[in-house]
Amino acid sequence: MGVAVTKSNQSRLRSFSVLCSMSPFKNVPQLACLFVTVFILMSQALADKQEVVEEFLKREYSLAKPYRGLGFSGSSQWDLMGTAVVTTDYVRLTPDLQSRQGAVWSRIPFFLRDWELKVHFKIYGQGKKNFNGDGLAIWLTKDRMKNGPVFGNMNEFTGLGIFVDTYPNDDKSHDRAFPYISVMLGNGTLSYDHDHDGRSAGLGGCTAMARNAIFDTFLLVRYSRNRLTLMVDVEGKQEWKECADISGLRLPTGYFFGASSATGDLSDNHDIISMKLYQLTLERTPEEEEDEEVTIPRVDHMEQFEVNVQDEEMSGVQFFFTLLFSILGVGVLAVVGLMVYGRWKENRRKRFY
Numbered sequence: 001m002g003v004a005v006t007k008s009n010q011s012r013l014r015s016f017s018v019l020c021s022m023s024p025f026k027n028v029p030q031l032a033c034l035f036v037t038v039f040i041l042m043s044q045a046l047a048d049k050q051e052v053v054e055e056f057l058k059r060e061y062s063l064a065k066p067y068r069g070l071g072f073s074g075s076s077q078w079d080l081m082g083t084a085v086v087t088t089d090y091v092r093l094t095p096d097l098q099s100r101q102g103a104v105w106s107r108i109p110f111f112l113r114d115w116e117l118k119v120h121f122k123i124y125g126q127g128k129k130n131f132n133g134d135g136l137a138i139w140l141t142k143d144r145m146k147n148g149p150v151f152g153n154m155n156e157f158t159g160l161g162i163f164v165d166t167y168p169n170d171d172k173s174h175d176r177a178f179p180y181i182s183v184m185l186g187n188g189t190l191s192y193d194h195d196h197d198g199r200s201a202g203l204g205g206c207t208a209m210a211r212n213a214i215f216d217t218f219l220l221v222r223y224s225r226n227r228l229t230l231m232v233d234v235e236g237k238q239e240w241k242e243c244a245d246i247s248g249l250r251l252p253t254g255y256f257f258g259a260s261s262a263t264g265d266l267s268d269n270h271d272i273i274s275m276k277l278y279q280l281t282l283e284r285t286p287e288e289e290e291d292e293e294v295t296i297p298r299v300d301h302m303e304q305f306e307v308n309v310q311d312e313e314m315s316g317v318q319f320f321f322t323l324l325f326s327i328l329g330v331g332v333l334a335v336v337g338l339m340v341y342g343r344w345k346e347n348r349r350k351r352f353y
């Protein structure tokens with residue numbers, strides 16, 4: 001709907017401008033023309049914003065106060081794991097203590113194609129800057145409830161990981177300040193390199209002073225038309241700052257939302273206050289409707305995701321052996337068939353005598 005409104009506004013604006021220039025009157029009509037032009041431009045800007053027609057909070061995928069029965073009751077949509085505990089005000093993934101791992105995972109597989117996830121989180125602790133760790137991660141993955149080295153979750157994961165990394169493990173690289181928020185898409189073989197803060201597989205990110213912040217800290221993940229945008233709000237200004245923008249990112253459906261965290265020698269309190277999932281309703285072109293769903297996550301035109309495509313195709317050597325064994329198989333079957341036929345014919349001949 002939004003696109004159509006925008007187009008009609010543009011043509012309306014064009015025809016109106018022509019009329020304005022042809023107007024024989026001076027001053028008053030010119031002023032009127034100016035007002036109407038401004039009005040059309042403003043309504044066009046509003047229409048552009050309305051490209052996403054509606055947003056719906058989906059409670060079944062959201063984690064928000066009051067966390068009644070979270071992780072315990074059978075009707076809860078979330079499971080807790082490791083050191084994660086629920087209080088009245090937050091879900092604490094890890095306390096400010098060494099060597100802890102905790103997570104919270106949605107029980108319901110997720111099938112929406114266009115969505116927005118707003119995460120309200122809090123990371124704080126006693127440690128001085130860069131003497132704290134390790135951060136937390138937000139997930140939308142095929143697997144759930146697994147322990148591991150990636151902020152308390154498994155490595156070689158399949159799906160989306162958003163990392164709020166608070167400790168610079170690779171202290172030789174000085175390319176980024178910490179805390180650093182980054183995006184990674186796992187296809188089941190790509191590895192998160194903890195010693196290098198995931199630099200090799202990262203798709204984008206930004207520095208965000210989200211630790212020991214005096215303001216509420218939020219991140220926003222929007223996924224729509226195979227484009228993922230990550231925004232942060234950590235400065236108490238109630239405005240989103242762009243952090244990463246990745247086009248051509250293809251995520252299968254049926255995955256699970258989660259949040260996890262780990263501490264090592266260094267620690268922090270890692271809390272999730274809410275994770276709110278909104279369904280985005282937008283108009284699709286027929287081509288977009290036909291856009292086939294992927295079974296393995298990938299980003300278009302990125303070499304690190306091409307591996308899977310090659311794996312699925314048969315190599316020349318494989319093809320040769322498949323053909324060879326097929327021919328041999330047919331040959332063996334023919335010989336056996338002839339033998340059985342010969343035996344049958346002989347038996348029949350014997351019966352006549």
Ligand SMILES: [Ca+2]
Pocket residue numbers: 134165166167168169194197
């Ligand atoms: Ca790190």
